[in-house]
Amino acid sequence: MVDRLIMDGETARHLLWQMRRIRSFEAASAEQYSAGSIRGFLHLYSGEEAIAAGVMHGLQESDFVISTYREHGHALARSIAPSAIMAEMFGTVEGCSKGRGGSMHLFDVQRNFYGGNAIVASHLPLAVGMALAVRKRGEHHVVCCFFGDGAAAEGEFAESLNLAALWNVPVLFVCENNLYAMGTALKYSHAATDLVTKGTAQGVESMNVDGMDLLAVIDAMRHANAVVRTAGKPMLLVCNTYRFRAHSMFDAELYRTKEEVEQWRQRDPIEAFAAWAMNCGLLTESNIDEINARVDAEIDQAVAFAKGGHLESVTTLERYTYAEGHHE
């Protein structure tokens, strides 16, 4: 638990703003999906905001981030403009991936954000390799890799943790355990549901974190920075959280009860943090109103920006298959 003293009002407001804008951005995404402006698969992050906000708060600009198809929150917290993300989902050239990737493939190399990978667990080996490069160059960056509880059942999870520990490279594995892999509950994905032991069994220091409590995530990141950035070792954070919305837009949610969802909504990470901050006097009602207003304006502007975007000409269809000037 973080001592209120070490968090100032500005930081508290910034963090609340961060979580709120992620929540609102996802609401807008769902709207635009229903409107038909966003197509393909769309996976919303609502409910898990404390993880993206807390982890990014503990990272530096020079660190690397790599994620899954459920990466809007990570991209926003990594300060990729909502307008660039929305534009990407509209498939326009103004998008952060030039419109080629869509919701599941957000990239922004300027911000060391390496996507947006839609093959579950296939980005874990990439993270290990990026950290290997960091170590070989004697740098002290953290490579932060987000993935889910379902991903931990893939062989790539075991292989990647072992390689990271064997090579002693600075990867921070952040498992967002939202208790479901699509419709498969944790206990049906894993015989041993304690994912921390799977990390330690591979020689990677691992710990559980309350992913619904922003302060707990921030606290865990302090330790993670000591292990990964300072000592240059890999670490696994299992952030226990919950997805408030369906897995994607093609999900009837037959596998969980409304009551279960309701119970978790009672633990809304945004409300919880706001309440704590107000208690500590780090936040006032008017601050919250300002934040909400700022967020609404930013998201409206993002949608407007996306609507004003442009589609790439089909004449350049084959671009980005090989480097420009490649023999083909």
Next chain:
Amino acid sequence: MVDRLIMDGETARHLLWQMRRIRSFEAASAEQYSAGSIRGFLHLYSGEEAIAAGVMHGLQESDFVISTYREHGHALARSIAPSAIMAEMFGTVEGCSKGRGGSMHLFDVQRNFYGGNAIVASHLPLAVGMALAVRKRGEHHVVCCFFGDGAAAEGEFAESLNLAALWNVPVLFVCENNLYAMGTALKYSHAATDLVTKGTAQGVESMNVDGMDLLAVIDAMRHANAVVRTAGKPMLLVCNTYRFRAHSMFDAELYRTKEEVEQWRQRDPIEAFAAWAMNCGLLTESNIDEINARVDAEIDQAVAFAKGGHLESVTTLERYTYAEGHHE
């Protein structure tokens, strides 16, 4: 440690014979390889005999066995005739796989011996599926799966143990930890070298076994039978052993010292068991002479049989690609 009382002389002589014939068979295999009668890859089992002998001693004929390319010892202990194995390595139709497989692909469905797989760890999922079939039919067979320490670094190892535990199926995973994966020492394959914890982390009961001590293996099998056959749960035995010879016939053994090999040879499982049995009066010098004579005769006969074998006609080259009578 097994109480001498529970082992009679006949059993002791049988087990010694079993280990000796494996050792001699491998010596003969190496000879025939040098003579050019055996080609391709050849991986010898010398030094690890106590595992094959002890594990098979604890299995029943109705159980299933599946193994790797280093499977001569398992095949022999499973009572596949040495002549059929030698013939297979000579590539003749008299071989246990009709000559199609060679050293790495010994099969004998009559004896529920399912091979002989040369893709490291790719047979672990097969074992889980075979055990799933056993469970679905309500049978009480054990599916015994042999593999090495290197295989435990493959994602298939983690996936297979998790699936076996999740489905509660009777697989006995026998990891023959001979400390090397080709030239890669255990500590270079695994950041956490305790393979038992990797099993327990997946929810599979796991234990270390001294693979150089036949009695320890037999003892472990008692427990394994209780867990796997009786309770129908998966289990992992990590049998710690050593390969006395090179990985294959293309190995200069640059990665280990002669001294290290010598030290392990001091712990020869065959000598150790023979000494123990004589101590307990379960074995006499003359018994040993008889056993050696029997083994020599059997192996000579196997080589003679293989030399007298026949090559398949090239006209049937395409056989065994699809079931006979398949549309192609």
Next chain:
Amino acid sequence: MNDQALTISYRKALRQALRDVLHADERAFLMGEDVGRYGGAFAVSKGLLDEFGPERIMDTPLSESGFVGAGIGAAIAGMRPIVEIMTVNFSLLAMDQIVNNAATLRHMSGGQIGVPIVIRMGCGVGRQLAAQHSHSWEPLFAHIAGLTVLSVGTHEDARWVLPAAMQSEDPVVILEYTSLLNTEGTVENGVGGVDISTARIRRRGNDVSLITYGTGVMKCLAAADVLAHEGVEAEVLDLRVLRPLDQQSILSTVMHTHRAVVVEDAWRTLGVGAEVSARIMEHAFRDLAAPVVRLGGVEVPMPYPRHLEDAAVPQVDGIVDAVRRVLQ
């Protein structure tokens, strides 16, 4: 529409086929990610968990190599598993199991082992799922000796190929097209049954042969309608079985029309069209009035935006134009 025929969606046809085979053979069971509690990623298996229970409809963790391998093991041990890989895009994770085990075990065991497994996958382009989720890997599977590869381009096949595939003693890969799931079509009822060895002419014509499979069937039929207005009668051959190819049907239609256009979504280079063209070259060279034309996917990873996705694979207009060219 006689009472023997009924109109049904492609999804319902697939589901009815699953119900049939699960009722017909107690050794049959369906396993895959989210086939049960979630109701199937694309609602194909919706309701089956309630109807058949968790032993027949098994949800698996995210472990493609593990559960496909387990399916192979279960098949070896006497079951009749139907393994669903949610979409073809994840099949590479199980490709070693499919190629080195399913397609190879019968051969390397000298015919002692058969692997009667059916592996179903959703696949295809057209839903704006971008580069990692829009693969057309029919050519990769069609290259593998030991496999039977089926491409389900019609409602009739959606309804009937599975029961036929379940009769095979060898591994069968069934490719189902998610873009067709909601489409309605007419299929013969009751009588039922199709073979899984021959191609089918879906429309007769004398002027040109449109040779295709999968979603190409509907596109070619649409193109044939357009051409009919120009007085051009195109014959449409649905390959259906991509391995082993029904060469006779390919040669018959070409010898009948003397002109051929091959249509597929897969990347053009090394596509199925290349094989079809090469076989026509070898066996019907002198019968050709014009060189065979191939229409395939543009060699670029699939872009997210609709207009670029459409431009990346053959469309009806392009097929019509190609026919006009070969007729000149």
Next chain:
Amino acid sequence: MNDQALTISYRKALRQALRDVLHADERAFLMGEDVGRYGGAFAVSKGLLDEFGPERIMDTPLSESGFVGAGIGAAIAGMRPIVEIMTVNFSLLAMDQIVNNAATLRHMSGGQIGVPIVIRMGCGVGRQLAAQHSHSWEPLFAHIAGLTVLSVGTHEDARWVLPAAMQSEDPVVILEYTSLLNTEGTVENGVGGVDISTARIRRRGNDVSLITYGTGVMKCLAAADVLAHEGVEAEVLDLRVLRPLDQQSILSTVMHTHRAVVVEDAWRTLGVGAEVSARIMEHAFRDLAAPVVRLGGVEVPMPYPRHLEDAAVPQVDGIVDAVRRVLQ
């Protein structure tokens, strides 16, 4: 033999190439199973660990998906990894990484990320390694958009394609043939350098074109010698680059000789020969005096016995016979 040329074994040529690129670029490093302490499974990298140390020559555990993915990650992060997959037979375990990440990241990031990785694999038939260890998967790799695929059929290429591949900003797959390792050949020294975009004529002739790659080059040259005694001058085209194919060179030789025989060890159906034949059909149909003939592997998993293995792939006699046929 001028002083610019030297005779060298294929193995030494590969090793010299590795030494060159490791000296030339400090970002370059070699990683793979047993490349270091063991000296390389086929002794290609023997001595390099002593010369460059463990940071440049990294032994990896048995985790193909993990370390190939790590190589991709390192490439993304600015290194120039050379990843060795011991043999092509294990490459399917890393195929998802190669296809969905290495070949796809540039595109789905809208050109922001490049993956300059070189993936080398030993491959080929001819050593009696049986069904799981004798694969010829050139066609699988050659189908993948985003890859550059090189087949090393000569000593000159063994010596020079790697330095050229290291200049690529995109993933390059290099297929090396283990059956050629001990053969001696002559290569230009010092001057060095070859491109990785064009096919090469290895022998000039006017009567027929033998189009091939890999071990087919030596076989076709041998066949050309036999044919020369019959007064038939065969032109031998070594494709070298299997993707993107050098179509111009294929068409040039065919337009010059008007007859072509394509030779490869890979399974005939959907082999590279199919693509070559289809392109000739499309662009040189009217120039053909006879239909293109394809010689490829028989569609059966590779049998262990030498005589069956020889019968399963094209041999010199068969090539000579095929040429006689197309000349009739």
